Amino acid sequence: MPKEKRELKDLSIDPAVLDILSLAKQKNYETVWDRLERQSPHCKFGSSGLCCRNCVMGPCRITEKTPKGVCGADAATIVARNLIRALAAGAAAHSDHGRAVAVLFNEVAQGKNKDYQIADEAKLKSIAEKFHIHTSQDITSIAKEVARVALEDFGKQDEKALNFLEAYAPQKRKETWQKVEEALFSQTGKKMGILPRNIDREITECMHRTHMGVDNQALSLLVQGVRTALADGWGGSLIATELQDVLFGTPDKKVIKANLGVLKEDQVNIIVHGHEPILSEQVVAAAMSPEMQEKAKEVGAQGINVAGICCTANEVLMRLGVPVAGNMIHQELAIMTGVVEAMVVDVQCIFPSLGPLAKCFHTKFISTSDRAAFPEAVHIQFDEHHAREVAQKIVETAIEAFKERDPQKVHIPQEVEEAVVGFSVEEIIKILGGSPKPLVDAILAGKIKGVVGIVGCNNPKIKHDAFHISLTKELIKKDILVIGTGCWAIAAAKAGFMKLDAQALAGEGLKEVCKALDIPPVLHMGSCVDCSRMLVLAAALADYLKVDISDLPLVGSAPEWTTEKAVSIGTYFVASGVPVHLWPMPPIGGSEEVVGILTEGVKDLLGGYFFIEEDPVKTASRMERIIMEKRKAF
Ligand code: BF8
Ligand code: SF4
Numbered sequence: 001m002p003k004e005k006r007e008l009k010d011l012s013i014d015p016a017v018l019d020i021l022s023l024a025k026q027k028n029y030e031t032v033w034d035r036l037e038r039q040s041p042h043c044k045f046g047s048s049g050l051c052c053r054n055c056v057m058g059p060c061r062i063t064e065k066t067p068k069g070v071c072g073a074d075a076a077t078i079v080a081r082n083l084i085r086a087l088a089a090g091a092a093a094h095s096d097h098g099r100a101v102a103v104l105f106n107e108v109a110q111g112k113n114k115d116y117q118i119a120d121e122a123k124l125k126s127i128a129e130k131f132h133i134h135t136s137q138d139i140t141s142i143a144k145e146v147a148r149v150a151l152e153d154f155g156k157q158d159e160k161a162l163n164f165l166e167a168y169a170p171q172k173r174k175e176t177w178q179k180v181e182e183a184l185f186s187q188t189g190k191k192m193g194i195l196p197r198n199i200d201r202e203i204t205e206c207m208h209r210t211h212m213g214v215d216n217q218a219l220s221l222l223v224q225g226v227r228t229a230l231a232d233g234w235g236g237s238l239i240a241t242e243l244q245d246v247l248f249g250t251p252d253k254k255v256i257k258a259n260l261g262v263l264k265e266d267q268v269n270i271i272v273h274g275h276e277p278i279l280s281e282q283v284v285a286a287a288m289s290p291e292m293q294e295k296a297k298e299v300g301a302q303g304i305n306v307a308g309i310c311c312t313a314n315e316v317l318m319r320l321g322v323p324v325a326g327n328m329i330h331q332e333l334a335i336m337t338g339v340v341e342a343m344v345v346d347v348q349c350i351f352p353s354l355g356p357l358a359k360c361f362h363t364k365f366i367s368t369s370d371r372a373a374f375p376e377a378v379h380i381q382f383d384e385h386h387a388r389e390v391a392q393k394i395v396e397t398a399i400e401a402f403k404e405r406d407p408q409k410v411h412i413p414q415e416v417e418e419a420v421v422g423f424s425v426e427e428i429i430k431i432l433g434g435s436p437k438p439l440v441d442a443i444l445a446g447k448i449k450g451v452v453g454i455v456g457c458n459n460p461k462i463k464h465d466a467f468h469i470s471l472t473k474e475l476i477k478k479d480i481l482v483i484g485t486g487c488w489a490i491a492a493a494k495a496g497f498m499k500l501d502a503q504a505l506a507g508e509g510l511k512e513v514c515k516a517l518d519i520p521p522v523l524h525m526g527s528c529v530d531c532s533r534m535l536v537l538a539a540a541l542a543d544y545l546k547v548d549i550s551d552l553p554l555v556g557s558a559p560e561w562t563t564e565k566a567v568s569i570g571t572y573f574v575a576s577g578v579p580v581h582l583w584p585m586p587p588i589g590g591s592e593e594v595v596g597i598l599t600e601g602v603k604d605l606l607g608g609y610f611f612i613e614e615d616p617v618k619t620a621s622r623m624e625r626i627i628m629e630k631r632k633a634f
Pocket of ligand 2 (some may be wrong): 037052053054056057058059060069070071072073078211212213
């Protein structure tokens, strides 16, 4: 966080954001940046991970004079405990989302829910094949068996690895994990499991081990963190993605529109924000129904316009082509346009500031999940068993609110970009002609030097979207294909990097490949749970070449990361063999031992490791060096 007061132009590279921010200043609307300024400077114990509140003999803070907490825990223990608690929360968020999908999918398979259907039978069969489930049976029997293996991963009590990890991770990587477990045991004499057994169990075990007086060694704690992250990446998140594809369709290539300019002055605007398509798919369907469109006309609107924010946006744009109003930092700004009739939310990355802000407008801030309540929200309880009915009620509430819109407060920035999105692994393979071979050949020939996967968030400490975009630009210039998800993907769409025109910004080799395949040099692979798509793509390349993921010229990055989910994502990429860049610095600086394990120690064991870099250009150069090193070994 810069110490000096920042000028408006230093807060974002997005002109739509700057436009609304000047309005906010004029009208005195409070934003995330105002609150950040008031919170700064941040507590250095918190930001270095050296504050422990895990029991009431404390809270304890580690300094040179007080190197141990009351219980005797040292800096390394405290930093590692704090880190894996954050990681467990992130894995829990993704996996609880995954569980909701698995439970719903099971009900659909059992014929107990008629509001949802199996939309993609081909995807269901391809999942079934991975588990050696007979695909000659009728669809509901296949679905029941797939639901069983998915649900088992949340509750089985044996010591075997997750069903999904066994079925999806490449053979060589599974052997690596096995070897790491053996090496750790022979080096330390202590059993240290890497392979996750049950998604919930690993998260619970993180909480157990970080309780006062349980696990008090950094390495042991971090290994459990790795196991929990793997339970997320190859478990909870993967299950969410795969079963959502079956229920709602596997994404394919399509053109969408991005940024606040997608909001329409003459229509009822509904923003879906949060994460779970179980809700947003139904809201979109209800809004598009002729009955609701008609009702909107009755109140004087031309129709109903649904747009997304955050990962819910990514879910519905990938499958339905719904426009995206912005990424995480746009959530307050969207309401300030004065044309949002309803902002409908479920879980994750939703600012509690939205309820009070919505009260300054006619906007209905509608919470829906039994897991999430917000101050000043209108709660309309979502229930999968009455999904259509509830979605209709939400849309009707928005239509009613249109009557209250104050034309004096309307201010829609004009910025809109087009983006080609929808790059599921299935779609990429289809574009490649049915096999990863053309991509592998392009990599082997050096036309594409390597692939970087970028994920994650916005963080008001960093100039909004600036790191995302500079890094992306530098990488494609260097003939490195960029793929990614989450709020990065929305940043790239808004900046025009996902248009076919963006091929012109790529190096000669990458440009040639993208032209031949008719794709942009920057591929949108979905929401944050869809980081699992990147794992599946890496696995497909590794299996095709019969190598481990750590042998491939792949690098990951979370350049504007914010949430605990990003800690889990970064860790499962590292654990899967991918070097991962982070900025800002995670709260681990208080322990050299922890920093050493995560940036160096893990290298020999897992192949992946973390590195920290503040400058986008230097980050791109370092990534290129890593990629060129890996290419030599090919
Ligand atoms: O899950 S990228 S700010 S919206 S955590 Fe959140 Fe980060 Fe955005 Fe999606 Ni992902
Ligand atoms: Fe302090 Fe130990 Fe309690 Fe943490 S667990 S608050 S370090 S006494």
